[in-house]
Amino acid sequence: MSYGVVWFKRDLRLHDHAALCAAALEGPLLCLYIIEPSLWQQPDASSQHYHFVLECLQDLDDALARRGGQLLVRVGEACAVLEELYRAAPFAGLYSHEETGNGHTFQRDKDVALWCQRRAVRWREFPQTGVIRRLSSRDGWAERWERFVAQPCLPVPPLRGRPLPLPLQPWPSAAALGVFPFDPPARQCGGRRRAIVVLRSFIEQRSTDYRGGISSPLSAPTACSRLSPYLATGCLSLREVLQATLRRLDCLPEQNSRQRQGLQAFISRLHWHCHFMQKLESEPDIEYCNMHRGYDGLRENEMDASRLAILMEGRTGWPMVDACVAMLNHTGWLNFRMRAMLVSVAAYPLWLHWRPVGLWLARAFLDYEPGIHWSQLQMQSGTTGINATRVYNPVKQALDHDPQGRFVRHWLPALRQVPDTWLFEPWKMPPALRERYNLHENVYPAQPPVELDSATRVAKQRLHGLRKQAAVKAGKAAIVTRHASRQQSLGSVTPTRADAAARQLDLFA
Ligand SMILES: Cc1cc2nc3c(=O)[nH]c(=O)nc-3n(C[C@H](O)[C@H](O)[C@H](O)COP(=O)(O)OP(=O)(O)OC[C@H]3O[C@@H](n4cnc5c(N)ncnc54)[C@H](O)[C@@H]3O)c2cc1C
Known part of the structure; x- marks a missing residue:
């Protein structure tokens, strides 16, 4: 008797799973689920992603077992595994969610489509976010997004399993697969059960601190939802998170304006999630090439590998930057503002191209989501052609978001004794004081690699010089048509003052 194969990818749940229901x-x-060695060997993958996925698979298998089912996990390249399965027990249909992944999965999906054609297997793919395949224009996108997220979530259907046609295989270790070894000791753990605990704690309590709490790296770890890795691996569907938030908003008394505002601002972020992913879906090349090709050649040929190395090691000499790298290495997570600051420092004073910086951060962020990641990398580096230049000065960020130096002192023990006056600019300390606080070069860099203000000024001048050129100006219109938001409001979902402010700040572009 024929059967259908549900291919789980970045949708590791049974709830609100259109492919499973179909x-x-x-x-x-x-x-x-297919553990694809070539996918895990890509330069944007690291062992934290792999271990997180294994935790999600364990949870998914448990959920299936509770319904009398089982997850078949096979190791191999996608077409080879499908062929092996087909030979063991031919199947008529393949069901999965659409994936907006990296270039490797894009090509792999094309190969799978060809394989399906050859074997006359019908492959049905379903959207799982508000991202739209084969979108010709951004006109009307926000309205379609609203319609998608407003549809009821799909319950887990009754499952009629079948005996596994192939034996289960042991899950290989990250080392055996050749995955880049990076797994921070305090990263979040995977699986839908954990995801639900995190979701509940956020919408019931922690969202009270969302407005006003998400910018400082001190408050952000608890004020932010921390749902990003669960959304990236699909332990939770975006729609169910959004609907749970709306239900919570319905129950909250009007006078609880602080939490209400927090939840509304959070809903705006869920919109951005899809807005940014849509850019990669519509133009997969932005993983590798400047969104505005007029910026080609700006930084590529001047890459100073030693600057990238000190940034990755967290030894730039700018304490706020180095503390963020230390936190990232320990937890696999940073809040938005600190991510933006790291990329800004890389792109402007250090004059590094976004691609190698982005690969390092892709491995370091547990929640790596290619569509958001590469769009943000380009936006923060000034190569989209449609966004205002954003430059985050690490000294100002420290003064604004860590005024007492608690964050810097926590993550950089070498600077714990340094008085406030010098903490964010230790290179200005007189040598005798450096000596007194034991700040030798091997403990903490005596000087940043460049002088911050002048290097940033020169970088901005170069970028703006290019921006003024007629050919570069001419290229902007096509990018606006393809990628920029047309959004006037979030309609029935969240018409908030925060959205209006965000639009003014060009955050939706
Ligand atoms: C250079 C750079 C790279 C980034 N790379 C990623 C990435 O690979 N994966 C990722 O999920 N986010 C990325 N972000 C966006 C943002 O920093 C993270 O989504 C956020 O810090 C995750 O923590 P949270 O879930 O607690 O966020 P919350 O503030 O609670 O947001 C809830 C959800 O909304 C979405 N979201 C929030 N902010 C943004 C944003 N600015 N753009 C798009 N979606 C957003 C995410 O899905 C997030 O999980 C990046 C930002 C920058 C500046």
């Missing part, structure tokens, strides 16, 4: 309607099904 397969269940047709008859018996088999749930498959």
